[in-house]
Amino acid sequence: MENKPFLSVIMPAFNEGDGIHDNLIETLSTLESLNVPFEIILVDDGSSDDTLKEARRAASQDSRIKVTSNHHNLGKGWALKTGFKRTSGEVVAFLDADLDIHPSQVGLLLERLRSVPVDVVIGSKFHPESKLSYPAGRRFFSFCYYLFIKLLFGLPLKDTQTGIKLYRRSVLEKVFPHVLVKKFAFDIELLTLAHHNGFKIAEVPVILQFKRGLRWGRIRLEDIVHIFIDTLAIYYRLRILNYYDRKLPTLDRYPRVSIVIAVGPYNDNLVESLEACLRLDYPDFEVLVFPDEPFNWPDPRVRVIPTGKEMPSHKRDRAIGEATGEIIAFLDDDAYPIADWLTNAVRAFHWPEVASVGGPALTPPSDSLRQQASGDIYASPLVGGPYTYRYLQGRYREVEDYPTCNLLVRRDVFERLGGFDTEYWPGEDTFFCLKIVRDLKLKIVYEPDAIVYHHRREVYRGHLAQIKSYALHRGYFVKKFPETSLRPAYFLPSVLALGLSLGWVFSFLWAPLAALYLAGLAAYLAAALLAASVSMHPMRIWYVSSGIVLSHLTYGLYFIRGLLASRLREER
Numbered sequence: 019m020e021n022k023p024f025l026s027v028i029m030p031a032f033n034e035g036d037g038i039h040d041n042l043i044e045t046l047s048t049l050e051s052l053n054v055p056f057e058i059i060l061v062d063d064g065s066s067d068d069t070l071k072e073a074r075r076a077a078s079q080d081s082r083i084k085v086t087s088n089h090h091n092l093g094k095g096w097a098l099k100t101g102f103k104r105t106s107g108e109v110v111a112f113l114d115a116d117l118d119i120h121p122s123q124v125g126l127l128l129e130r131l132r133s134v135p136v137d138v139v140i141g142s143k144f145h146p147e148s149k150l151s152y153p154a155g156r157r158f159f160s161f162c163y164y165l166f167i168k169l170l171f172g173l174p175l176k177d178t179q180t181g182i183k184l185y186r187r188s189v190l191e192k193v194f195p196h197v198l199v200k201k202f203a204f205d206i207e208l209l210t211l212a213h214h215n216g217f218k219i220a221e222v223p224v225i226l227q228f229k230r231g232l233r234w235g236r237i238r239l240e241d242i243v244h245i246f247i248d249t250l251a252i253y254y255r256l257r258i259l260n261y262y263d264r265k266l267p268t269l270d271r272y273p274r275v276s277i278v279i280a281v282g283p284y285n286d287n288l289v290e291s292l293e294a295c296l297r298l299d300y301p302d303f304e305v306l307v308f309p310d311e312p313f314n315w316p317d318p319r320v321r322v323i324p325t326g327k328e329m330p331s332h333k334r335d336r337a338i339g340e341a342t343g344e345i346i347a348f349l350d351d352d353a354y355p356i357a358d359w360l361t362n363a364v365r366a367f368h369w370p371e372v373a374s375v376g377g378p379a380l381t382p383p384s385d386s387l388r389q390q391a392s393g394d395i396y397a398s399p400l401v402g403g404p405y406t407y408r409y410l411q412g413r414y415r416e417v418e419d420y421p422t423c424n425l426l427v428r429r430d431v432f433e434r435l436g437g438f439d440t441e442y443w444p445g446e447d448t449f450f451c452l453k454i455v456r457d458l459k460l461k462i463v464y465e466p467d468a469i470v471y472h473h474r475r476e477v478y479r480g481h482l483a484q485i486k487s488y489a490l491h492r493g494y495f496v497k498k499f500p501e502t503s504l505r506p507a508y509f510l511p512s513v514l515a516l517g518l519s520l521g522w523v524f525s526f527l528w529a530p531l532a533a534l535y536l537a538g539l540a541a542y543l544a545a546a547l548l549a550a551s552v553s554m555h556p557m558r559i560w561y562v563s564s565g566i567v568l569s570h571l572t573y574g575l576y577f578i579r580g581l582l583a584s585r586l587r588e589e590r
Contacts, residue, residue, distance in 0.1 A: 021055040023082075026107030027124065028059045030097035031115035035068035038115060042076035042083055045113070045121040052125050058083045059101040060115070064091035064383075089297065090471070091383050092356065095197060095204030100357070102190055103299070110190055114181030119226055127184040130222050137217035138209070139184040144176035147223035159242065166246070170253045171210050178206045180224055189217050196262050198255070198411050198466055202241055203248035210252060211262055240554035247552070261413050267368030275303040275360055275426075276343030280333035281351035284313045287473060292320060294354035300361055303347075306340055308333035329588070331446035334422070335437030346432055350423040353379060353472040363426050363468035373460035374427040374451070376420035377468025378411050385474055390553075391561035392474035392481040398549045398562070401569050403507045411466045418455050419502045420462055422447045424470045431458065441588040445491040452502050477565045482572050489573040493580020508577065514542075515574025543567070 027049065031038055042060060049056045060083065062070040070087050077083040086104055088096060098112060109131065111124050119141060127139040143150055143160060150157075164176060183205075193211040197204065212219060255261035277295055281288050288307070295305050296317055305320045312324040323340060325333050337346050345364060349355065359377070366375045381393025395401050397409040406412065408421065425447065435453050438446045454460050475481045489511075495503035518539070525532035543563075550562035580586075 023057040023105075023107040024054045025049070025052070025056040025109050025111065025124075025128065026059060026105035027056065027111045027113055027121070028061065028098055028101035028105065029113050029115040030061045030063055030094050030101065031065065031069050031073065032063045032091060032097075033065045033067045033069060034115050035065065035072050037117075038069050039072040039076045041115060041117045042073060043079070044117065046080055046083060048121040049124065051122075052128065054128075056082065057105070057107065059104045060085045061097040061101040062087035063093070063097040064088050088357070089294070093201035093204065095200035096356075098204070099194060099197070102194060105187075108187050110185050110187055112181070112183045112185075119180070119182045119224055123182055123224060124184070126222055127182065130220055131184055131186070134220060135218065136220040137186045137189050138212055138219040140175070140177070140209070140219065140221055141180040141182040141224035142175070142177040142221035143180050143224060143226060145221055145223040149223075149225045151227050163245070167206055167249065170249065171206075171213075171256075173210065173213055175209065175219060175221060177221065178209050180226070182224060185212075195266050198413075199248050199252065200411075201248070202245045203252065206249055207252050210256065214256065214262060240552070243552055243554065255413060259413060264414065267365045269361070269365050269368070272301050273344040273364065273367070274342060275300065275345045275347050275364065276337060276341035276429075277303060277305045277347045277349055278334055278337045278341065279305065279307045279349050279351050280330040281307060281309045282327070283310055285351065287352040291349065291351055291354040294356075295349075296320070297357055298355065298360055299357045300364070303360060304342060306337060308336055329441065329443050331438040331440050331443055335439065338433055338437055341429065344429050345426055346429055347426040348422040348424075349470065350472065353423050353470045354382075355470045359468055359470060363465050366463050366465050367428065369461075371461050372463050373431045373454050373458060374420070374425060374462040375465050375468060376417065376426075376462065377424045377465050377470065379408060379421070379423050379470050379472035380410070381474055382471040386476065387555070387558055388476035388561060389474040391477045391558055391565055394550065394553060394558070394562045395477070395481065395565045395569055396474075398566060400546060400549050400566050403510070405507075407464060407466070411469070412464065414466060415464050417462050417464050419448050419451045420464070422450075423472050424468065426468075427454075431460065434458065442491065442586070443588065444487055445495060448491075448495055448499060448502055452499050456501055477561050478568060481565065482568060485569050485572045486576045489576035490580040490583070491586065493577035494583050494586055496581060511570045511574035512577045513574070515571050518571070
């Protein structure tokens, strides 16, 4: 019988197809010299080249190489979390798959871990004994970032970003569930949490041979901006919110979940959603699809229940008679979940007062430029306001209103309320959530790791049509359901639209008013441009900045129309 691994090496890879086979074989032969049982977990992070194929070819040559994949590019942090679930070693190493740092250096980290009482050992480019062949631009950025995190966190480390690290398993089991950042600032969040929890960290020298021959490697200016934004967010969660100190519930069992998808005609997005559902790592679930017309699906976990043309809320209500799960998970046909969506969402039901759980609906990386712009608009504080967590990963919180593109509810709660039981669409989720909070006095919580990807409508036409519908219903709901809709944030676009529309008229009456109006207009347009500039893509900046302005005008005017409406179309 093969010995249980002592050492697990996780190698995240993205578009490394040209060399990943040889790099895995090289890593395998190198680790054999350490004389400890080991395993290598290669995580393909949604590569568009032959990375997965070549990694599997290497795995076929030795059983100690294991390969898993994220079907979309989710970032280095997600890749490492995915890999960690496959590990069994007492010690876990992170090693970049490009082998800019040779795997022979794992032995140096392992020796340090064994010789001194520490919990984490990391390679450091700034160690005086390190030997570097490294672009000057990357050196400068690394030094500036070191000063930045030193100022924010006071970490007793000179480097956090070098691609070789060694953790005792107990460290990762403690801190991984709290990690939110999944891309470039992942390392700093992980190390900050390890330090925050009292684990000891040591640095060792590295030999780094940068192979790509580029001034900055793969890092782009846009990535640098996001690194600094994510790092500031880590500081905010750590020092201001004390977010990382919250107690996370654990699953003592896996209740059966019924995933419910209401859809009109059969379409490609639905196929993508069903395929992603069937890749979930959750052990007990079914998928119920309620389309207009019947179609066949080969997997028995999917049940197709044709309804004819009905409102989405009516289709979802049919789950009362069809679902067999304790939990009902609502998903739109143009949304698809990540592998641990249910695992992360269901744990919140550990608390008996929690009736429903929602999670972020991120824009898929595969969406077109104009779809990505739509996602950016929703996620902008200028449009999303206090609700940007619906479109980005925010922090765990209680909420009173959450959309059904990613919403789970206890079956008994759903039955007690009689389902959605409404003609409203969109807006059926607002009515439903209100009944949970107001009538049953139960809680709805937001779980940031319960992620789905939600395709956006392209700017401008599709995006603005959606904005129009949201605004019309929200304005009407201010009168109908003031508990969830009578909020200042919903009125601001109308104030802005009226100010932009009427301000220029009154500015003709008094010169100082004209100056004030022009100054305010300039400040507003500058804010829209600044909010859009995070992407660094010229056309995307244009679509987002102009889309923010058009979204405000559209929402503001149709919100007023909803306020003045005596009835909505679906009520007639």
